[in-house]
Amino acid sequence: MTVGFVMLCHTALGRAAQVARHWAERGCPVVIHVDRRVAAKAYAGLTQDLADLPNVRFSGRHACEWGTWGIVAASQEAATVMLRDFADVRHVYLASGSCLPLRPVDELRAYLDERPNTDFIESVTTEDVGWTVGGLDYERFTLRFPFSWRKQKWWFDTYVKLQRRVGFRRKIPAELVPHLGSQWWCLTRQTLSAILEHPDRAKIDRYFQKVWIPDESYFQTLVRQVSRTVESRSLTLSKFDFQGKPHIFYDDHLQLLRRSDCFVARKIWPDAVRLYAAFLSEDRSRQAAAEPNPGKIDRLFAKAVERRVKGRPGLYMHSRFPQENFENGRTAGPYSVFSGFADVFENFEIWLSKASGARVHGHLFAPDRVHFSGGETVYNGALSDSAKVRDYNPKSFLTSLIWNTRGERQCFQFGPTDTQELNWFMSLDGNAQISVISGAWAVPLFHSNQNFGDIRREAARLQKIEQEFLNILRAPSAKARVRIWSLADFVENPMEPLQTIMDEIGPRQGRRLSEVPRMADLTGFGQFLQNLRNQGMQPVLMGDFPVGHDPATKSTRRGRPYLVK
Amino acid sequence: MAGLAHRLLALLSAAGRAYGLRTRRRRHLWRAFRSRRKVQAVKDRSGTIRPRDILCFMAVRNEMLRLPHFLDHHRSLGVDHFLIVDNDSTDGTRDFLAAQPDVSLWHTPSSYKQARFGLDWVTWLQIRHGHGHWTLTLDADELLIYPYWQTRPLPALTAWLDDQGLAAMGAMMLDLYPEGPLSAAEIASGGNPLSVLRWFDAGNYGVQLQPRMGNLWIQGGPRARMFFAKDPRRAPSLNKIPLVRWNRRFAYANSTHALLPPRLNRVYATDGSEQISGLLLHTKFLPEIIAKSAEEKARKEHFANSALYDDYYDSVTRDPVLWCPESEALGSWRRLEALGLMSRGGWI
Numbered sequence: 001m002t003v004g005f006v007m008l009c010h011t012a013l014g015r016a017a018q019v020a021r022h023w024a025e026r027g028c029p030v031v032i033h034v035d036r037r038v039a040a041k042a043y044a045g046l047t048q049d050l051a052d053l054p055n056v057r058f059s060g061r062h063a064c065e066w067g068t069w070g071i072v073a074a075s076q077e078a079a080t081v082m083l084r085d086f087a088d089v090r091h092v093y094l095a096s097g098s099c100l101p102l103r104p105v106d107e108l109r110a111y112l113d114e115r116p117n118t119d120f121i122e123s124v125t126t127e128d129v130g131w132t133v134g135g136l137d138y139e140r141f142t143l144r145f146p147f148s149w150r151k152q153k154w155w156f157d158t159y160v161k162l163q164r165r166v167g168f169r170r171k172i173p174a175e176l177v178p179h180l181g182s183q184w185w186c187l188t189r190q191t192l193s194a195i196l197e198h199p200d201r202a203k204i205d206r207y208f209q210k211v212w213i214p215d216e217s218y219f220q221t222l223v224r225q226v227s228r229t230v231e232s233r234s235l236t237l238s239k240f241d242f243q244g245k246p247h248i249f250y251d252d253h254l255q256l257l258r259r260s261d262c263f264v265a266r267k268i269w270p271d272a273v274r275l276y277a278a279f280l281s282e283d284r285s286r287q288a289a290a291e292p293n294p295g296k297i298d299r300l301f302a303k304a305v306e307r308r309v310k311g312r313p314g315l316y317m318h319s320r321f322p323q324e325n326f327e328n329g330r331t332a333g334p335y336s337v338f339s340g341f342a343d344v345f346e347n348f349e350i351w352l353s354k355a356s357g358a359r360v361h362g363h364l365f366a367p368d369r370v371h372f373s374g375g376e377t378v379y380n381g382a383l384s385d386s387a388k389v390r391d392y393n394p395k396s397f398l399t400s401l402i403w404n405t406r407g408e409r410q411c412f413q414f415g416p417t418d419t420q421e422l423n424w425f426m427s428l429d430g431n432a433q434i435s436v437i438s439g440a441w442a443v444p445l446f447h448s449n450q451n452f453g454d455i456r457r458e459a460a461r462l463q464k465i466e467q468e469f470l471n472i473l474r475a476p477s478a479k480a481r482v483r484i485w486s487l488a489d490f491v492e493n494p495m496e497p498l499q500t501i502m503d504e505i506g507p508r509q510g511r512r513l514s515e516v517p518r519m520a521d522l523t524g525f526g527q528f529l530q531n532l533r534n535q536g537m538q539p540v541l542m543g544d545f546p547v548g549h550d551p552a553t554k555s556t557r558r559g560r561p562y563l564v565k
Numbered sequence: 566m567a568g569l570a571h572r573l574l575a576l577l578s579a580a581g582r583a584y585g586l587r588t589r590r591r592r593h594l595w596r597a598f599r600s601r602r603k604v605q606a607v608k609d610r611s612g613t614i615r616p617r618d619i620l621c622f623m624a625v626r627n628e629m630l631r632l633p634h635f636l637d638h639h640r641s642l643g644v645d646h647f648l649i650v651d652n653d654s655t656d657g658t659r660d661f662l663a664a665q666p667d668v669s670l671w672h673t674p675s676s677y678k679q680a681r682f683g684l685d686w687v688t689w690l691q692i693r694h695g696h697g698h699w700t701l702t703l704d705a706d707e708l709l710i711y712p713y714w715q716t717r718p719l720p721a722l723t724a725w726l727d728d729q730g731l732a733a734m735g736a737m738m739l740d741l742y743p744e745g746p747l748s749a750a751e752i753a754s755g756g757n758p759l760s761v762l763r764w765f766d767a768g769n770y771g772v773q774l775q776p777r778m779g780n781l782w783i784q785g786g787p788r789a790r791m792f793f794a795k796d797p798r799r800a801p802s803l804n805k806i807p808l809v810r811w812n813r814r815f816a817y818a819n820s821t822h823a824l825l826p827p828r829l830n831r832v833y834a835t836d837g838s839e840q841i842s843g844l845l846l847h848t849k850f851l852p853e854i855i856a857k858s859a860e861e862k863a864r865k866e867h868f869a870n871s872a873l874y875d876d877y878y879d880s881v882t883r884d885p886v887l888w889c890p891e892s893e894a895l896g897s898w899r900r901l902e903a904l905g906l907m908s909r910g911g912w913i
Contacts, residue, residue, distance in 0.1 A: 241911050245728060252716040269721055301913055308911035311839040315905045316772045318735045318804060319842030321781055321833045328837035381768020382891045384790045392797035393771035393784075403905060404768035 003028055003105075003112055003186070004089035006078040008071065009097030010035035010064060012270035013042055016097030017049045020056060022280050026105040029055040029086040033074040036061040057081050067149055071183070071215040072208065079192055090116065093186040098267040099236065100249075100279050108235075108263045112186070119191045119227045122181030122234045123220040136160070136212060141178045142169045145212040173200075173207055181220040184236035184266070187227075194226035195219065237262035237294050239301045242309055247301065251275055256300070262292040314403050314431075316396065330429040331402040336411040336505060337432060339469075340440025344490065345517035349413070355513060356505045358409035364401075365390070365418035380404040387419075394421045402431070409505060416441050416465035423472045432480035434473060435501050438466060439487040439542030443520055446528045456535045463541055470541075488543025491522065583827075586778065590825035593816035596681065597688035604650055604686050607670040608663040611648065611694050618645035619719050620811075621701040622690055624683035626652040628705035629661060630853060633755035636665065638708050643718035644701060648694055650686040652677055669694075678866045688816050695811035699723040702807055702821050703845070708759075709736060709807060711843030712898055712909035723810070725912055726841075732810045733824065735832035736843035737906060738803040739765050740786040741895065742850045742887035751852055758848035759895065766790065767893040767904050770803065780804065780823040780830035787887040792877045799873060805845055806832055834910075841910030844901060850887065858882050 005023050009016040009032060020030045032050075034043050043061075050056045059078040064070040075094055082092050091112045101108075112118075126138040136143075143163045147155040172178065187195075198204060204222070208214045223230055237260055239247040246267050249257060251274040257265055258278075268275055311320050313329025322328065336358070342348045353360040353373075362371030370385040377385045381404030383397070384390075390397045402410060414434075426432045441462045445455050473482045481504070485497055499513055526545040533539065614620065621644045625632070636647065647668045651659050652675075662670045671690070677683050687702060699719070701709060711722060711734070726734060741762035743750035750761035770785035781804045789800035805821045809829065818825050834840040862878035865871035893904070901907055 239913075241913075243729075247913055248721075248725065250713065250717050250721060252713060269717075269724075271718070271720065304909070304913040305911065307839060307909075309838050311834065311837050312905065315839075317770070317833075317842070317905050317908070318737045318772075318781060318783060319833045319840035319908050319910060320838070321772060321774065321835060322837040323835045326835065326837045378790070378889045378891050380891060382766035382787070382790060382889060382893075383769045384794055386794040386797075389771075389789065389794055389797045393773060396771035396773075396785075400768050400770065 001090040001113065001116070002088055003091040003093055003109055004082045004086055005030045005093045005095050006075060006082055007032045007095050007097055007099070008035075008064065008074055008078075009033065009046075010038060012097060013038070013046045014049075015268070015270045015276065017046055018276065018280060019095075019097075019100060020050060021053065022101065023105060024050070024053045024056050027055075028105055028109075029057075029082065029089060031057045031059050031078040031082045031085075033059045033078045034061055035074075036063040055086065057085060065148070067145075067213045069209045069214055072218045075215070075219075076196060080196055083189060083193055083196070090189050091186050092189070092192055093235070093264070094184055095236065095264060096184070096266055098270070099184075099264050100266070100268045100275060101264050102237070102257055102260065102279055103263050111263070115229075115231075117188060117190070118229045118231050119185070119187045119223055120231050120233060120235045121185035121187060121220060121223050123179040123223055123230055123232050124181055126178050126180060137180065138178065139164075140180075140212040140217065141172050143212070144168075144170065144210055149212075170207075170210070173204060175200075175225065176204070176207075176221055177224060178217060179220040179224055180217050181232070182234040182236070182238060183215040183219075184234050184238060184264075185219055185223075186235050187219070187223065191223060191227045195222045198222070198226075235263050235292065237265040237292070237297065238267075239297065242305050249275065254278055256297055260292065260294050260297050261290040262294055314399055316399055325428075329431065330425065331399055331431045332406050333402055334409060334431045334433060335402055336409065336501070337414045337426060337434040338411060339414045339435065339466075340437030340487070340490075341435070342413045343415070343440040343443040343520070344437055344487070344494075345519055348517050351515070351517035352411060355515070356409070356411065356502060358411050358505055359405065361410065361412040363414065363418050364398075364412040365394070365414065365420075365422070367417065367419065370397075371413075391419055391421070394419065395425055398422055398425070411505075416462040416469065420465060420469065423469050427472045427475060427478045427480050427482070430479040433501070433504060434480050434482045435497070436466075436470065436473065436482070436484045437487055437490045438470060438484055439463075439539065440490075441466065442487070442529070442539065442542055443522070443525070446522075446525055447520070452531065452535065456532060456537050459532055459539065460537050463537075463539065466541055486541065486543030488545055491519070494519065582777065586825055586827055589818070590814075590816050593681070593684070593688060593818065593825070594692065594814070597685045597692060597816070600675075600680060600685040601689050603675045603680070604671040604673045604689065607651070607659060607672045608668070609671075610667070610669045611646070614646050614694065614698075616697070617720075619643055619699045619701070619723065620645065620695060621647045621703060622649075622687050622695065623647075623703050623705060624650040624652055624677070624687055625654065625658060625662075625705045626677070627654045627656045627658060629654075629656045629658050630752070630754050630851060631705050631758060631848060632658060632661060634757050635703075635705055635708065636668075639701070639703075640667070641718075642709065642714065643720050648690045650683065650690065652683065676866065678869075682820060682867070684817050684820070691811055691815070692813045696813040698811055699726075700809055700811040702809070702817065706848045707738065707805075707807070707845040708848065709843055709845055710898060710901075710907075711736070712841065712902060712907065712912060714843075714898060722912075723808075726808075727810070729911070731832075731841075733806050733829050733832050734808040734841060734843060735781075735804065735806050736808070736845045737770070737783055738786075738801075738805055738845045738847045739901075739906060740788060740803075740847045740849065740887075741765050742787055742892075744888045746884045746886050747850055747855055747881075748852045748884045750850070758851055759846065762848055762850060763895050764888055764892040765895060767891075767906070770906075771797075775823070778818060778823045778825070778827045778830055780806075780827075781833060782822075788877075790889075791885060791887055792880045806830065807845060808843070839908045839910050841912050842907045844907045846895075855882055855884055 024030050059081045062070040062074045149156045208218050248267050248269050250269050251272050310328055314332025349360045359373050361373045364370055369387050370390055372379045526547045529539050529545050530547045650671045662668050680686055742764050743761050752761055766786045770783055773782050775782045783804040784800040793800035802822045806824050807821050816825050823830055858878040858881040868874050
């Protein structure tokens with residue numbers, strides 16, 4: 001008993017001939033169907049090529065346009081020839097001209113001999129398939145499809161919609177339960193002949209001729225009526241991309257295909273010299289007759305399809321430039337923005353980098369230059385510290401920085417003296433953790449040695465800028481994790497906010513902060529604010545600092561924090 | 566009511582823009598047609614081109630140093646025929662190219678700048694020979710690579726692009742540089758520039774959309790970092806669309822940075838997914854660039870507003886070191902892809 005191959009060919013006939021010869025010379029009869037649209041000369045070349053093989057036949061030719069009945073008609077006719085001419089064939093294997101056997105024929109034969117009554121055909125009810133193109137599964141059987149999906153897409157879609165609207169339905173022959181599955185099957189003589197000699201075949205064929213993509217449903221549906229044992233999987237390894245087009249295997253897939261332990265793979269690129277040479281050479285002997293195991297390939301391809309469909313978050317480049325709000329992640333990873341902290345605490349950056357273990361930059365958006373961590377002039381990915389380059393395309397600057405430092409959390413200082421161009425971008429970025437001590441910009445002014453008139457003007461300017469920043473952060477559409485404290489509230493109790501932020505950054509989770517940074521001296525700050533008020537400015541963002549009452553200074557002078565358990 | 570008027574206005578302006586670009590494309594084609602007599606055939610082997618051949622078009626001037634490796638690289642990728650316009654080379658480029666069996670060579674003494682930086686000549690060749698072919702339009706200092714390029718030649722790529730319904734593939738220019746000063750990176754004539762130009766900037770590229778033609782505008786790399794930090798807007802464009810399934814009605818608009826009709830510029834995905842793209846390894850920074858920069862500064866043939874680039878030429882003439890501690894060494898394509906400089910898209 002042996003297995004016979006039915007091959008459906010339409011291009012790369014040279015490769016098809018090579019594979020047919022491989023099978024035929026190893027005792028497997030082959031019946032070849034060549035698409036009617038193939039030129040006569042090429043067809044003659046193929047027949048001549050294989051003329052010396054007694055167990056190769058050619059069957060009547062049909063035009064096989066994708067998704068049409070021709071493919072089923074071709075399979076039927078070729079299978080009939082196979083069953084008629086080769087009596088010792090027990091399993092018939094449907095393959096294409098771009099298939100390649102991955103394992104020796106003897107192993108396939110032995111595998112089938114152990115399962116003499118099993119039909120290998122993927123056959124799934126319409127409710128259970130998730131992979132149909134265009135979302136048409138059950139409707140394939142109940143609508144009419146006179147237009148080509150590939151060449152007349154608009155007519156196809158419109159006509160489908162029209163039929164849905166009108167409520168048109170074809171009647172499915174009573175005895176049939178629609179099933180779908182891969183068109184590459186391997187059926188036993190009993191099953192196949194029962195399908196081909198079905199008493200109602202004329203009626204069934206007439207029905208399926210108007211079903212969409214009948215090659216994925218004809219045998220898959222009928223096998224359920226006549227088969228004793230259906231094993232619902234294909235012996236052919238065949239992968240599809242997100243558009244439903246078959247993936248092609250190239251030379252660099254050699255190891256992957258070897259380890260899959262599948263019997264046959266499609267589609268193979270015709271010029272994949274190494275693949276054809278490796279798999280059609282003298283049969284390799286293996287240790288054990290392993291079960292086909294396409295799992296590894298499945299995983300790899302699923303990952304690749306995800307990359308294609310979802311892209312790499314935070315990447316902007318020549319072939320990925322998402323529209324706003326379609327980024328699937330505006331940046332590549334979480335990062336933290338601290339506004340006002342460096343004004344309130346002395347040496348905040350050093351403390352933060354110690355406490356969090358993250359990379360801590362100064363004011364990345366400072367007007368003079370980019371203050372990278374450690375004062376670097378060129379940072380990861382060769383990012384320049386030039387303020388002009390940064391401000392020319394600030395979005396690219398930030399997304400590049402976060403992309404270049406994937407795996408290491410970035411923190412940076414921010415404030416109303418910095419360029420404000422990215423405020424919306426960061427506010428809408430779910431990766432941003434933005435913590436603001438509002439009004440903290442007044443602390444350096446308080447300590448500065450400027451004329452009070454200048455201080456007043458600067459304070460008014462910065463307050464306006466920060467107010468706008470806060471409005472953006474409080475917008476309902478904001479996605480960043482935003483925390484805002486007024487300076488007064490923060491100074492009152494600095495430990496809790498810091499602890500919350502640190503827990504969120506969290507590489508050293510669960511640890512209580514043992515050391516708090518030293519707070520700037522705020523003695524007299526209340527009076528300073530009162531002076532601003534007296535000069536006609538209204539400082540509002542700092543919160544409530546009563547004149548002459550300096551609550552914060554007490555708690556921070558101690559160096560060790562006051563911990564609330 | 567106001568909404569309707571607004572939409573109508575937007576529609577009208579889009580139509581006006583489309584019409585303007587159509588006019589521009591036809592003007593380019595007309596210029597190419599008119600310049601046809603300015604290019605004289607030196608060795609025309611275009612009769613040997615077969616229907617599905619992959620063609621490479623370019624204009625060159627004094628590129629003897631790079632051409633042998635350039636041809637080898639693209640031959641092994643699967644380019645079947647090169648169609649080249651020689652703009653008055655004096656270093657033997659012409660004789661060398663005329664002797665290559667897969668090169669068709671034309672010659673012109675005309676001005677590069679006045680021929681739309683050589684595009685008029687090349688467009689004319691594309692009208693005559695490119696129709697229906699997958700075409701590469703390159704400069705002699707550009708080496709195309711793409712995902713899997715060592716194992717899958719160009720016909721595999723173009724067949725896949727056809728299958729996906731894609732008519733073009735983008736490739737960013739990746740400026741390569743040596744570790745020391747430019748003058749130290751000597752190679753023998755015809756040698757492999759990649760043996761000395763081993764470094765690049767991995768992640769300082771700014772991307773923006775140019776709404777007029779819908780192409781991306783990418784700037785960055787060592788030139789932006791070193792020479793244009795004061796005026797980043799002038800930094801060279803790095804976005805390119807070198808691989809196109811050609812139609813005789815197509816025309817490059819601005820070097821190979823953008824293409825008309827504008828739909829061809831959409832080589833990028835906008836819905837968050839990833840399309841396929843390659844890279845053009847830019848081998849500009851070989852030692853001869855130092856002398857060439859002085860010459861180009863005087864010739865004023867490379868920029869529409871050449872005086873603005875005098876500083877740039879001066880900086881290059883001073884033999885700078887482009888390398889910095891953050892430079893990345895050139896490795897496999899998988900590394901370049903992981904860095905996000907190119908992408909395999911859905912090609913697995």
